[in-house]
Amino acid sequence: MGVPEFSRWLARPKPNGSARLRLFCFPYAGAGASIFVPWVEHLPLEVELCAIQLPGRESRYSEPSFVNLACLTQCLIPVLQPFTDIPFVFFGHSMGGLISFELARECRRERQTGPVHLMISACRAPQLPDPHPRISQELDPAFIDRLRQLGGTTEAVLQDSELMDLLLPVLRADFAMCEAYSYSFEDPLDCSISVFGGAEDPRVREEELSAWQFQTSGSFELHTFPGQHFYVINSQLSLLNSLSQELTKLIEGRRLP
Numbered sequence: 553m554g555v556p557e558f559s560r561w562l563a564r565p566k567p568n569g570s571a572r573l574r575l576f577c578f579p580y581a582g583a584g585a586s587i588f589v590p591w592v593e594h595l596p597l598e599v600e601l602c603a604i605q606l607p608g609r610e611s612r613y614s615e616p617s618f619v620n621l622a623c624l625t626q627c628l629i630p631v632l633q634p635f636t637d638i639p640f641v642f643f644g645h646s647m648g649g650l651i652s653f654e655l656a657r658e659c660r661r662e663r664q665t666g667p668v669h670l671m672i673s674a675c676r677a678p679q680l681p682d683p684h685p686r687i688s689q690e691l692d693p694a695f696i697d698r699l700r701q702l703g704g705t706t707e708a709v710l711q712d713s714e715l716m717d718l719l720l721p722v723l724r725a726d727f728a729m730c731e732a733y734s735y736s737f738e739d740p741l742d743c744s745i746s747v748f749g750g751a752e753d754p755r756v757r758e759e760e761l762s763a764w765q766f767q768t769s770g771s772f773e774l775h776t777f778p779g780q781h782f783y784v785i786n787s788q789l790s791l792l793n794s795l796s797q798e799l800t801k802l803i804e805g806r807r808l809p
Contacts, residue, residue, distance in 0.1 A: 557630070557631060558631045558632075558634060558635070560605065560611070560612060561604060561605055561606075561628070561631045562585075562602050562603070562604065562605065562631065562635070563585035563586070563588070563589060563602070563603040563604075563605055564600065564601070564602055564603075565589045565592045565601060565603075566592045566600070566601065567600065568597075568598075568599075568600040570598070571598055571599060571600035571638060572598040572599075572638060572639070572803050573596075573598060573599050573600070573638065573639050573640065573641065573799060573802055573803055574599070574600045574601075574602055574635055574638060574639075574640040574641070575595065575599050575600070575601050575602065575640070575641050575643060575799065576602045576603075576604060576632065576635075576640060576641070576642050576643070576652075576667075577591070577601065577602070577603045577604060577643045577644070577648070578604050578642065578643065578644035578645075578647075578648030578649070578651045578652045578655075579603075579604065579606065579644075579645065579647070579648050580645045580646040580647050580648055580674075580704065580782075581646065581647045581723055581726035581727055581730070582609070582704075582705075582719055582722055582723040582726055583609070583704075584605060584606070584609040584610035584611075585603035585604060585605040585610065586603075586610060587603075588601065588603035589601075589603060591792060594789070594792040594793075594796065595792070595795070595796055595799065596796055596799055596800050596803060598803050599799050599803070602635060604628075604648075604651075606618070606624075608721070608722040608725060609722050613718075616725075617721070617722050617725035617726065617729075618725070618729060619725050619728050619729050619732065620729065620732065621650065621651065621654055621729055621730075621732070621733050622654070622658075624651065624729070625651070625654050625655045625657075625658040626658060628655055628658075629655075629658060629659065629662055629664055632655075633664065636664070636665040639668045639802070640667055640668065641667055641668060641669045641670070641671060641799065641802065642655065642656060642667045642669075642670050642671065643671040643673065643795070644671070644672060644673065644675065645673040645674055645675070645784055646673070646674045646675055646781065647675075647726055647729070647730050648673075648675075649672040649673055649674065649675030650675055650678060650730060650733060652667075652670060652671075652672065653670065653672065653675075653678055653767070654678075656670060656741055656743065657738060657741070660738075660741070666741075666743060667743050668743055668744075668802060669743055669744050669745070669746065669798070669802055670741070670743055670744070670745045670746070670768075671745075671746050671747075671748065671795065671798065672745060672746070672747045672748070672761075672764055673747070673748040673749065673784060673791075674748070674749050674750060674753060674755075674756050674781050674782075674783070674784070675756065675761075676756050676760040676761075676763075677760055677761070677762075677763030677764045677766070677767065678733075678735045678767070679735050679737075679763065679766065679767070680760055680763055682731075684755065686727075686731045687727055687731075688724050688725075688727035688728040688731055689724075689728075692716075692720065695720070695723075695724070696710055696716065699723070702755065702781055702782070703780055703781060703782050704781065704782040704785070739769075740766065740767050740768050740769045741767060741768050741769070741770075742768070742769050742770055743768065743770055744768060744770035744771040744772065744773075745764055745765070745767060745768040745770070745771075745772050745773075746772075746773045746774075746775065746798055747761045747762075747764045747772075747773070747774045747775070748774075748775045748776070748777065748791060748794065749761045749774075749775075749776050749777070749783070750776070750777060750778070750779040750780045750781060750782070750783030750787070751776045751777065751778055751779070751783075752778070752779060752780045753779070753780045753781045753783070754780065754781070755780075755781045756781065758774075758776065761774055761776075762774055773798075775794050777790050777791060777794075778790075
């Protein structure tokens with residue numbers, strides 16, 4: 553018997569047969585599922601964490617990265633389907649926020665069960681144009697300098713030429729996928745949306761986070777934390793505390809349909 557398809561895509565650090573809610577987490581550009589694994593110790597006991605492992609990184613390093621968001625979301629639909637037997641939530645940071653939004657819309661298009669809630673982090677509302685220059689095709693020195701400005705990669709990694717040779721292809725592919733994204737109008741989602749961001753993030757301003765409210769016909773909340781684009785690193789415990797509170801409300805039925 554072959555290995556199930558979903559096993560390549562999903563990291564489940566603590567499978568939970570009695571879970572009442574699943575949290576699917578989508579990573580930022582260049583990152584893999586491992587960034588979410590430590591979160592499992594900080595979430596409510598009734599929540600099962602499922603971290604998405606995209607091709608081109610970590611255990612899937614030898615596979616080509618996606619450069620088309622629509623193709624990615626279409627591939628994810630059958631991967632998630634066996635795990636939609638209980639209510640579920642999407643969380644995505646930066647690129648992961650865009651993936652989770654378009655995946656929720658793809659679920660609706662395909663008439664598949666969708667998330668009961670979206671948690672979007674450090675991601676501009678999709679209907680707004682990106683004011684920043686495209687960087688995926690820049691020469692390595694300029695591209696690496698842009699990564700340095702974003703703050704999500706340590707200086708030690710940026711200075712390690714061998715490691716960067718491994719990381720640059722997947723980073724470029726991820727940025728290219730986001731840069732090629734073109735928003736198309738659809739009716740707002742019926743699931744509620746919570747948005748999280750860094751108060752000092754120069755890349756995604758608070759008003760760009762607030763604009764997510766137009767993508768839902770349900771409730772909307774905005775939470776900000778000290779930090780910039782990668783506040784999820786420096787303010788991780790505060791973020792996880794906020795996520796846990798939101799998830800507990802869902803478990804208690806306050807926002808479930």
